[in-house]
Amino acid sequence: MTSHENYGIFRECLSSAIVARSEKPTSKRRTKVKRNGRKEVTVTKTEFVSSERANPEELAEFIDFIASETFDSFPEDLKTLSYAEIQHDADLAKKYIPLDKDTPLDRAVLDSICIVTPVDVTDSLSVYGLIPDSADFPDFISPVLLEYISSVTTGPPAWSTTKTDACEICERDWIPLSYHHLIPRGVHAKVMKKGWHDEWMLNSVAWLCRACHSFVHRMAGNEELAREWFTVERIMEREDVRDWANWVGRVRWKAT
Structure with missing residues (x-):
């Protein structure tokens, strides 16, 4: 992944932590007596009844x-x-x-x-008020870092689980x-x-409509596809592909 892609992932991980701490719940305390055999035990329970949320734009x-x-x-x-x-x-x-999910970052x-x-x-x-003091930053950022590291180092999914709703080239979402x-x-x-590539990359796939699928195989032979055009992002860098996508994306017909 590029640092730009990784930044987006880190921002999402950090956002979750900040949003969770930004909600300031108001609460009421309720005290009741429970009888435990012959003893009476006083139990104090805090109930969260509402939350004050920060301005979303800010x-x-x-x-x-x-x-x-x-x-x-x-x-x-x-x-x-x-x-x-x-x-x-x-x-x-x-x-x-980390050795396992319960192990903190070194x-x-x-x-x-x-x-x-x-x-x-x-x-x-x-x-x-998101951390008690500046010295508490390591405790705040540690779980954020662990979530980020886990996200960016997760292996590729099985190709069958990556299916998109639209063609990854022309973006038509109504076509098989x-x-x-x-x-x-x-x-x-x-x-x-x-x-040329690691073994784990061999089964990478893109989900394409038939027209775009055929176009990709017309634009380059198998070896060139493997060496140069092995991601959708690389394919879309080509001007001929972008021109094709703009054109074919406007080709529509009535359902039968």
């Missing part, structure tokens, strides 16, 4: 500020962390991937990330779709022999 701006300032301070290997990266770098995996790694976080970030979180092997099956052996 909150969105605040989240953008905290996310961008924090992410920009990350080490480069954390910004570009991905499933592919950890497959090739055991040290990187050891650094960022404290030395966490401290090295937090120590370069801009003071404006920690002070802002403290001033707005078929799956296009982004690395054509006929050259898988050569791909592995030449080391």
Whole structure:
């Protein structure tokens, strides 16, 4: 993944944490007596009856500020962390991937990330009451980082679970779709022999309408598709593909 894509994921993870802490519940306390055998036990229960929510536009701006300032301070290997990266770098995996979901991020790694976080970030979180004090930032950001790391290092899904509602080239959503092997099956052996891609990428697919599927196979042979055009994003960089998509996207017919 690129750092731009990873930033979007980090922002969502951070947003969830900030939104959860931005809701300030009002409560009432209710006391009642429970009889436990011969003893009377007093139980005090807090009931949340409403929440005061921050202005959504202001909150969105605040989240953008905290996310961008924090992410920009990350080490480069954390910004570009991905499933592919950890497959090739055991040290990187050891650094960022916990042994299991209940294991926190290594404290030395966490401290090295937090120590370069801009003071404006920690002070802002403290001033707005999202953390008790600037010194509490590591405890706040640790679960956010774990969620981010888990998201960007998750392996590719089975192709059958990636089906889209619309063609990934022309974006028509009313037409049947078929799956296009982004690395054509006929050259898988050569791909592995030449080391063009990792094995886990071989079954990547794009969901295309029949017209766009045929167009992709007309634009390049299987080897070129495997070497150069192995993601939808790369395919859409081509001017001829964009021109095709603009044209065919306007081709409609009545249902029979």
